[in-house]
Amino acid sequence: MIELHLLETFLEIYRSGSVTTASARLGLSQPAASARLARLEEQLGEPLFVRAGRGLSPNARADELAGRAGPHLDQLRHALDQAGRLDGHRGTVHIGGAGEIMAARILPALAPLAAGGMRLRVTIGLADDLLTALGNARLDLVVSAVRPTRSGLVATPLIDEEFLLVGAPTLARTIDAAALVTDPVAALSHLPLVGYADDLPIVRRYWRSEFGRRPPNPVAVVVPDLRAVLAAVIAGAGVSVLPRYLTEAALAAGSVEQLHQPQVSPLNTLYLATQRAALEDPALALVHRHLLERARGWGTL
Incomplete structure (x- = not known):
């Protein structure tokens, strides 16, 4: 019979695609998590993953095992969590x-x-x-x-945040689409910025990641609350870089627009x-x- 802790470790690796992330979530060392995976593969008599870049890619056997075991393990975790609450933490x-x-x-x-x-x-x-x-x-x-x-x-x-460069539609219409492709820094340079802090940590990181340099733009508003940053952006005070979860409703309503489409969305853990x-x-x-x-x-x- 396969031990539950081996299946738990496998499921974490399967869902995260990384032994490092899985071991952190389980409170294990990376060698211990790797050893558990190796033991499970030995018991099954076949591998479950192939290496893909820095992570692991599950094979068909892993997909089948995760589909069969995952829901049951999740239900067991939930039941134990409920029991822990009832026992009075x-x-x-x-x-x-x-x-x-x-x-x-x-x-x-x-x-x-x-x-x-x-x-x-x-x-x-x-x-x-x-x-x-x-x-x-x-x-x-x-x-x-x-x-x-x-x-x-x-x-x-815990989780990764995805960041978007957003602005009100009135400001979006002032961007030269052709210049945005050939020289995005220049195409965006006239737009005032709304920042979270004076040193523009989120905006600056986006500009460096996507364009290779600091933003030359004027700074219109600085407020240490991203919800207030979004409110200022919706009102047309300037543009900013915000996590997707904060902007989803405004994007859906048309209150803001995504001003730049990166090839790979910038993430922050x-x-x-x-x-x-x-x-x-x-x-x-x-x-x-x-x-x-x-x-x-x-x-x-």
Whole structure:
């Protein structure tokens, strides 16, 4: 009989396409996750993946196994999670993150835990400040767009954000389509920018990634809340780079338009950051595990 922990590891690798990501989500070392996969393949008598670039590509046998075992393992996880709540993980967890992702994804995802007795104390702020608070034990968990480098902190990949360059239709009509192809920096240079901070971290990263240089554009508005950035963009104050999950409704309504189509959409990974030993706390471990499970259904944000 195949052991459940081998199937669990296989399913994580199958869904993430990466032993590294799967091992982080499971709280294993990469060699341990690889060893589990090798043991499962040995028991089955055939390989399940082929290497594809930096990741792994499942074969037909892996597709069949994931289709048969995946739903049952997910139901078992859900049942155990419900049982854990009923057994009373009623501690207090201090969690920090940017207001946008906390409002759009994190707090709705954690609502069932709160309804079951978990006490959540939420701090909204910038990643560097929140990670400092985490390192000083003022927070238990941080949803961070920055991977922490401070000793004693560990980060588990949660989800990838996809970024779009967007502007109001009136501004979109001022862009020369031919110039946008041949010289995009010049074609966009007249558009005022709406930024999240004075150093334009998100906008600057997009320009460097897509165009190889910093934006020369004038900066019209700086506001440290991406929801406010979107409001300013919709009102015509300027253009900005925003995560897709924030702009979907405005794009569907025609309030904004995507101004540039990259060949490969720029992504940024969000992490769950904790102190190294913190997950020994049952309440925090439950929040951590619950967010990872919910994020599997979000796709790329």
